Structure formats: C-alpha cells, structure tokens
Amino acid sequence: MGPVLTSNITVHPIWYGHWPPLPKTHHPQLPLLHLRPRPRPNPHHHHPHPHRRPQSTVSAWWRTVRLYTDQTNQNISETLILGQEKNDRFYSHGKSLTRLSIQDVIKSAVTSRTKPLPINPKSGLYLLLTSADVAVQDFCGQVCGFHYFTFPSIVGYTLPYAWVGNSATQCPGSCAYPFAVPTYIPGLKPKRAPNGDIGVDGMVSVIGHEIAELATNPLVNAWYAGQDPSFPTEIADLCEGIYGTGGGGSYMGQLMEDGRDGATYNMVGNGGRRFLVQWVWNPVLSYCSGPNALDQ
Template identity: 30%
Template sequence: MASSLPKQPLLLFISSLFLLLLFSPLALGSPRGGGGGRPARLTYHGGPLLTGNIKLGLVWYGPTGRIQKSVIRSFIKSLNYRGPRGAYIEPQVSAWWRVVESYQPRRRGMVPPIGVRVVRQVTDKFYSVGKVLTVDFIPGLVQKATGGDKSIIPVIFAARGVTVQGLCMGKCSLHGLSGGQPYIVVGDPETECPGTCAWPFYPSDYGPKGVTLRPPSGNVGADAMVISFASALAGIVTDPYNNGFYGGSIFDPTEAGTACPNVFGSGAFPGYTGKVRVDPATGGAFNVRGARGKKFLLPAVYNPLTSSCWTPL
C-alpha cells in the first residue's frame, strides 16, 4: 500500500491525525436512504489518499457462508479486471473503480491505477469476542486481519446475527482508524436491519417502498454486503485519515461512496434504483460485470471531475 500526499507541513498533518485518533475511530460510514437529487460537493482537505497497490486482510467474523465469501472475493478480483468489450459486456466493475482512482493527482496526464488484492484471510468461526462488536474489540480483529503488517488494510466482515456498534443507525458499513491503522467493518444485513441495509433486495423501512429486486448472486446477504463494502472501500481510498475528500462536518462526513445513497443507475429517485439490468436466466438485477462474467449491483460513486453521481448505466 502506498499513499499520495500533497506537500503540507508535517506538524499540521500530525496534529490532524492526533485529533482524528482522539475522536471516534468509527467515524465514517456508508448510509442508506434517500436517493436521487444532486449530491453535496466534496472538498479536498489536504490529507493523504491510498494509492499504488492496496493489500487487504480479510476477517470473516462468525460462520460466513461459502456463497458470501465467493461473491465478495469475486468483487475484489473484478476491481482491476479489464475484460473484453462489447454491448453485452460493458459496463464493468473496473469502470466503477476508475472513478475512485480519478481522485488521485494525474501523472503525465494519466490517472495511475490502484491495484487491490487480498493477501491474508482469517476465519473467526466461533465469535472470539462475542456476537456484539464494539469499538473496544476492533484493535484485536485488526491485528488478526493484518498479522501486525501495517501495510495491510484490514476488512472485517461480520456474519449473520452479529451486531456491530455504529451500524443499523443509518450506516451499513464503517471505516475508521485503530492506532493510526485504517480499517473497514461490514455488517451482514440479513438479520441486522435488512430494511435499511439490504435494499433494494428487501423492502425499505423508510420512504417509498418501490420494487424489490432479486440479488444477482441469488443471495441477499452476499450482494447487500458487496454494496456496503464498495461504499466503504471508495471512502477509505479517498479519505483514509478523515482529512482527504469529504463534504460536511468531520464528525458526520459525506464521502465518495456515501454522497449518492440508494442510487444505482440513471434516473434514480426515492424508492427507485434507477436504470439497472435483469439477468434473463436468474432474474437477478445488476449494473456491472466482473471477472468470469460475474454480475454485481454497485452503488453510485461521486465523480470529482463533474461533481455529480456516477452510475454504470
């Protein structure tokens, strides 16, 4: 993992980091709700971004199903996958990822690629710290995910029935800092607030109910977790230390992955995802394809070049 940092006084950066560690390490999240409308403008606050090659360490916390692991790993592999082009192939997951990459400064007129790969996986099948994950338990799980390697970004995927502090309060995933180490936590919405975090595969608890879609993999938990993880990944790359790109207050920021909630395609409005495709064989809704033809429904991401929501379709 590398980082890109515009020239700033070192003292200012250290002071900013101290304040961030002083306050909530679970400060940033991916909310669901709303949909449509123009997003608030994101501002660059001078801090480093994640660039270069990003190494992920995954912790499957609790007995996580084979399908969920497979779908999430396929999504990660698809971020840098450049498959054949064609009317029935485009758009690809990598097109979504290129928008996230575009937050970096250009080099010789080009946006450098950001490689993402999984280098470590740990299964904590028996809930080593219980079924309620609070901020006090995060450092231990971060250590499990990284094995002490600070260059690895830890990602904690909570299994069904695990309650995560800070989730189900308008947020479906979180990224924060533990001892200066950026990390991500993603909840499984099948039993925890499905009406907030499993939409559009489950009826919404708020606003217009709209049409419930079938998940592209056939597994609600797996595809809903991909949506939440994608939002958090976009956020941690563009705002890893709470001083990168965000809008609003530092205590309740809007980020690249959360600026366009419940938007999955053009023409979205509350209760309607926007334009998506439907697999005629399975009935699953999707808007991108990945490696080996896998299909995913990915959330809109904030495009810094146009100050608008970017959607695959």
Template identity: 35%
Template sequence: MMSSNYHLATTVPFLLLIFILSIQPSSSALVKEQPLILKYHNGTLLKGKIDVNLIWYGKFTPVQRTIILDFILSLQSPSPSPSVNSWWKITEKYKGGAAALVLGKQILNEEYSLGKSLTDKHLISLASKTNGVINSVNIVLTANDVTVGGFCSRCGTHGSVRFKTSRLVYAWVGNSETQCPGQCAWPFHQPIYGPQTAPLVAPNGDVGVDGMVINLATVLAGTITNPFKNGYFQGPVTAPLEAVTACTGVFGSGAYPGYTGEVLVDKETGASYNAHGVNGRKYLLPAMWDPTTSKCFTLV
C-alpha cells in the first residue's frame, strides 16, 4: 500500500543553540549580518485549501484542545494586529502559491491504543487513520505522558509517505510539560543550559500546550514550504533548516541566542505574546524566514 521511503524534518529544540548561549552581543563584536538563504530545490509545495486533521493521542483537557483548535482557526481568520493570520501570510511569499489551512477531522485516542511509548512507525500509523490523504495534513498530537522516539532532541516532526496514487503528509508535536520543557517549551520554561533568566508567562496559562503551539507553528510552516524534502531548506536533506527552524529562538526584534527579542506583555496577566488569534486568544509565534527579504520575519 505504501512505500517505506519517507523522511522526517524536525523542529530544532533551543538546546541545539546552547553552544552560543553565553555569548552576549557587544559593539566591538558586531559584524555585518550575512543574508540567510533557504534554497528552493524545485519541488512541489502545498497550496490551495488544505485540511488539517488532528489525532489527539492520550488525554487532553477540553481547554487544552481549544487552545490548539483556536490557533489553527486563527491561521485563516483576521484578528487584531499583530495577528496569527498575518504571520501565516508569509508562507504566500514562497514559490508555489498560498496554502489555506482549515480545520478538518478530529480523532480522540484517549485509550492509548498503541501504548505510551511510540516510534515513528506508530506516528505514521496513527496519522493514516483519518482517511484524509488528498489535500490534507494529518497531525498527531501526543499528551504529556506519552514518550516518542527522539523526543526532546526534537520537539516535533513532519514528513510524507507515498501511497500507490498519493502521498500522506503528516506531522507530530508532543506536549513536553513533564518530559523536557527546558528544550521544547522554552521560553515558557528555563532552558536546561545557558543563561537562567526567568521564563516568560505562557499566554494561555499552559506551559506544555503553549509550547506545543510554537512547535506546531514550526512544523506547519515546514510542511507547507518543504513537504516532500525538495522545497525550501538549507543544509542536508536529512537535517534541513526550514522556514521556521532557520530562525530558531527568535520571537521579536532584537533577539539573540538566549533572548526572545521584544515581545508584547498582557497588562492583566503578565503573559508574553506576539500574535492575536480568534476568540480573544493570544499566542507567542516563532519568527519565519521571509524569502523576499532573506531575513527572519517577526510580528513585533
């Protein structure tokens, strides 16, 4: 039914930049910034209406699910500026056209049908159960008590599997609240290494799920702009820097390793954010590489 030829592209945990975390910028050390280039490898990008199907694996509360659902709805819904929608519009600048992500099917798997320790093969099996293959992205979201092979050295992943007449495009993001928040929920948790500055307050009050939103945004951008490992990326095919992972750790202007950059702060809750979404939601979204400027685009 399907070939075993598939690829994985992962979100880059903040830990991978730790070797330069202790470096602070100084006027004597500043050099002219070199342009960041993600090469287009002439492959197909996803465009048009794309259904985002969600497979909830493990136990999520209704509030946790709503935080993520509202984020996906915000991708195509106008909101006060700066908005999730304006962040997503950067993908329209990539060659191949715009992808309109809409909420598709949802599957609740609260009984842990494959156990609480998953492999990549398990993820593909779960992603294939929605029966959505054409013009869709099937996303497996794992709860905080589910381990996934490579979790913490990667915070999420996306890939594709070829069927006889089509390809399954899928992604996975895990809740890192109890496993590795220092890698995958930064900046809402202190990093394991580097400067131990106070973490930011999560905009929706859930360190694990607000961290998932950052990683979900990362893999969605990578999925659209490099779905079949021949789109936009820099570096080796097996470990590419993609639309968002090329800008790891950047959330606002003036960012440097260990510092998110300038972001907005809610006066009532003290929560940090840089994007408005539907239903009054606020989110902190990572910078995305803009192919028209060859720079990391930030909302603030």
C-alpha cells in the first residue's frame, strides 16, 4: 500500500573508493543511460544479428518494472535519468563499511561543501558503488547489493538508496557470476563479460536488480511477497538467477552469445552496448519475464 516511483526518476551515483579512469564506454553508469527510449533504428545501419530479436533492449526490460502501480493506478515512471554524480575517492568513511555507515557516506555526499548531491526525497535514488577494495557488511556472504532508505536521524531526510559492491577481488564467483564461477563447482567455465570487466559487468545486473526494487518498493511498504516486510521478497528476488527463457535452478535460461567475441548477454543498449541483466517478476503474467523472452 506504500508509494512507488511514478515521477521521473533521477539516479545519483556515488563512486566510493578507487575507480580507475575508464573510457566512458566502459563506465558502469552506462546501463542507467540505456533505460532512455532507444532512437528508431536506421534502416541503412547493418545489424549484426538481424534474426536476434532487436527488441531485447534495456528500455524493454524496464517496461516490466513499469507494470507496477500505486494505489491511484499510476504506473512507475518511464523516465530514468542520470543525475549529478559524486566521487568519494578518498574513502571518507574508511575501507570497511557497515549497513549503517553507508548512510553516513550518503550524508557526506548530500552535505558536501563542494558540489553536494541535490536532495530529492520524492524521485531521487542514491546509488552507492563501492570499489573492489572496500569491505561492506554482509558483502559476498549474504548479499551483492541491497536497497533501503536513509534515516532522518542520520542523513536529515528519508532518501531511497541502494548499495552495490565491485566483487572482482573479494567474491567474483558469487557476485559476478557467470563471468566468474565458484571454485567449488569443478569444470564450470565462466562466460565472457560483454564489456570486458568482470567486476563491473557483474555489478550491472545487481544495479538493475536494486533499481527495479527501489522503483517498486522505495520505502519497503509497497510491492513485495511473503509475510515479513522486514525481510521482503521483492520483484527481482523472485527471479534471482533467471536471465532468459527456461531459466531456473542452476540454468540461467536462453542467452545470446556474440559471434565475434563470444560475450554472453541478454539485452542491448544504445550504440549496441551489451549487458546481462536478470529478469524481474511480471505482475500481469505472474512469472519472471524479460525482453529476450522467446515466447513474446
């Protein structure tokens, strides 16, 4: 019965720790940019896989999230924009964060003397991304990311936020799967990361997971399954590990593989950039779905 994000959503990333200077094309912010509706394809532009369902786009993935409504039957916003970003490259709160000290990092970002992030409790999402050398409470063992809202007693405002960690050095087999595989499964081969960075490509799906849940359950009182709102099962939790048709158990489902470099992905963004993002629960069909489904 709680609110969902029906007005234009602005995502404010906070880059915490050391992020190597990457060319903009490899920037982990990219999946967010690709939620903007795609321009119409140019008929003269050669598509490498004309038979490969070109509608399998990041914005088509977001269409499933948009099916959720608030009590007035308003759908979740179609527009997700990248807002102001903050770099916290000097580890303002150290290299080991707890769930509570994450809120201190967000407070520092919105109260900073230079270029503070705008405070937008109604439609802002604050996305804390920690670099590979930052330890976070429950990271790797239980979670690869989570979302919640800030406490006015700490931050001064109730702001929906998510944290996602770069697992490249701490636990790629659990948080960057399938681009890295757990050591306890012998003979399992990792898939090739579509953007060439195991840690960042692994974060992409977790970012998608958390943003979908933030949009549908920003204050943890809207859309979730199960009896316990303090440990809710949300729209992406229901589809954990499912990335394509037939997915379930240890099978990820039917994915696409690029014939040129062997990279595995299930959706395409602007400019042909490829991503692997898990599916989310479709409230109309009552099962997990995504834009690369074979039965659409």
